[in-house]
Amino acid sequence: DAGVTQSPTHLIKTRGQQVTLRCSPKSGHDTVSWYQQALGQGPQFIFQYYEEEERQRGNFPDRFSGHQFPNYSSELNVNALLLGDSALYLCASSLGRLETQYFGPGTRLLVL
């Protein structure tokens, strides 16, 4: 039973560029949540997708957008990258919106 997978593992971009991160949930899970974790901080909730719709959103600007596909996999898109977007981006999946979350290994994004 595969766990949560994310791609790519590492990414280097320059300011102003756009990036797409991908997440495949644990088998049987239907809900995907995305988090940003800056160095030395706790994860910050970006948004949650359930039934292909954004259900909840944290305090992130519209530059952060996402999508969930019919197979429950998800993408996180960030436009007009800023230096401050450098962080570990974590995806978590669950069976239902309020249930136990299982995290992927993350994507480390560096914006130069």
Add this chain to the structure above:
Amino acid sequence: GIQVEQSPPDLILQEGANSTLRCNFSDSVNNLQWFHQNPWGQLINLFYIPSGTKQNGRLSATTVATERYSLLYISSSQTTDSGVYFCAVTMNRDDKIIFGKGTRLHILP
């Protein structure tokens, strides 16, 4: 907004010692989870515990929702227990998920 405070922020213990980590939250929550983040960044789910007490080997957790706190107990610490421990709550009023800042635990051999 809701506050999630973890204490202590840092803890250094000798192998074999016991420890108690605390998570206080300022509003009513739907659920609460404890996670361990290893040095490579992987978050491992330890407990899903909106209320009551659970045990898993050397680890146990207690959440008293009415008093808005949760405790994580680690007994007979091992060096592999090192890392950062986070609690995360899901708010009752809008289902947003809030993480605390974590407790960084160092277990010395």
